[in-house]
Amino acid sequence: MCAAPESPSRPIETFVFMDLEATGLPPSQPKIAEMCLFAVTRHALEHPQYRNSFPKPVPLFPRLVDKLCVCINPDKPFTPIASSITGLTNEAFARNKKQSFNLHILQMIAAFFSRQHPPICLVAHNGCGYDFPLLKAELCMLGLLALEEIYCADTIKAMKALDNENQLHQFGYQPNPPGSRKKYALHDLYFKFYKVYPLNSHNAEGDVITLISVFQQRARDLMCWMDSNARPFNTVKAMYKENERDACISKTPGNTQPFYPNRLQMHSQQKVATTRSPNPFPEDDDEPADNHIPLNNRMTDELFIIPDEIKMILVLFLGLIIAWIALKNPV
Template sequence: MCATYEPPPRPIETFVFMDLEATGLPPSRPKIAEMCLFSVNRHALENPQYSNSFPKPTPLFPHLVDKLCIYINPDKPFTPTASSITGLNNEVFANNKKQSFNLHVFHMITAFFSRQHPPICLVAHNGYGYDFPLLKAELSALGISALDEIYCADTIKAMKALDRENNQLHQFLYQPSPIGSKKKYGLRDLYFKFFKVYPLNSHSAEGDVITLISIFQQRARDLMCWMDLNARQFNTIKNMYKENVRYASFSKTPMNIQPVPPSLLQDQPRRRITTVHPAILYPVDNGIDPTDNEYTPLYHRISELPDEIKNTLLLFIGLIVIVWIALKTPV
């Protein structure tokens, strides 16, 4: 029995096109190395500007586009194939002092989405098979649940649906395949189909997002209509894999990471991290809750004592040290 999902309650207003580059394919439990998000409003896709190119005008790339592109140290070796395709390797991340996937990345993603007009749909090419499960795995590794209000859609699934024989009025490629051949839905093949040249910067996250949007514009109304009816909530996506919560990755971050707002941590067990201090983490499991107003770290308590008491304590400690040294020193 096929799973059913609730579509958006009204037409999608914002399409966030995403592409990820990672250390490898699913069997290797890949880690994200590059992520790019381009946000395009429905109005821009429904009312494109056109070039004056001959013989057929081409939709110009949307002008008002919000962008978020991040390089992320995967803390894991690239497979030789992934490194040769993307041109990325672990040395370049180390040399450029890039941080791993941590709460800073999470906050950037949520802040990016908070600026977009809902309903919002995350769009990726082969998103259901790769990008969405991988992003879900990385977020879960932080011990948090996120993007619960966001929908998602896979452009390959949408394009194939539009090309079925019983949907001839809304075909994506608009032509039947030769007998014995299959239609090609790879980004490079689709781009060549419409523009007669291959795209630049293939297999970079930003380059592939630009390519995807350019292809999407060719059948924007049909694709948006399909996503209005078939997009699913991001929280229905299953993790590509599961791993232990990456507490250690936070401690590598030199800057202060603020606590995640409670509204972004919906129904999380109390064993999750509730706050992150720049010097030390306090998991709730150890019985100490740093959000408790009655709890104050020891060094904070000492710093709040009057100067007279602090000086007395220091003198007392000094005397103890002197006596201990005298007892240990042979006469």
């Protein structure tokens, strides 16, 4: 869950809407199978364009949006429920040869955040309950323990807080029968505002599009709440912990410092090679160690190496033979 230390010192400039699809729910220690990030500026959310629609204008989806959508081989079986809901299977990832959550993902996330204008806030529906802790767990397993200057906010918490503050019930609607709990599920909220259910539910990109469309309906109120209540991503507690697979990485996407990925990638590749073959050879660019030289080549080279002392003895011996022959057969 999210802790509650300092909020941003100035208004958030970039809202990065996020959704994750995974192999299941806690406590199964789920693994991310699909990740989608849409970066939308504050200006775009404050100044939307509209299309005429009865009974009121409908905001158009922001035009200038940076997107990062990645399929990730979870290397873990999907639960039957998760597979039926998301439509994702381990067989599909294997057939399409998708990579796991690795250092390339860190590089992409770092590059994506570095292109955004700070302060930056990750936004997810039920983010504090699921998306943020799961992302933190995956990042920690690769050694990335911090995302400096990146904040996060949960739209469910924001909507409930706004409903409680102004008593307008502008987000959750009252279902039948009266007195039952209000619904804050993403597809229910979308239906409340657009009178149709969204397409591509439980698809990371589709859910992000749905979330942004709902967010646009009360964008100013939600952004104002997040300016005061967003929390640093570093304060999110990882959903679970496993042994770190690589050395810790102190560099963070919020800075311009590099990840030094080449050395870490080499370390990972060597570990993979060790598990696949009993004779892991170095990469082509690396100088081979002496014990990697083929034995036959080494023996052939050593066979033709004659020390200088032996050469001198052979020369003297040859000279004596020539002198002896000359004495035996004088001209």
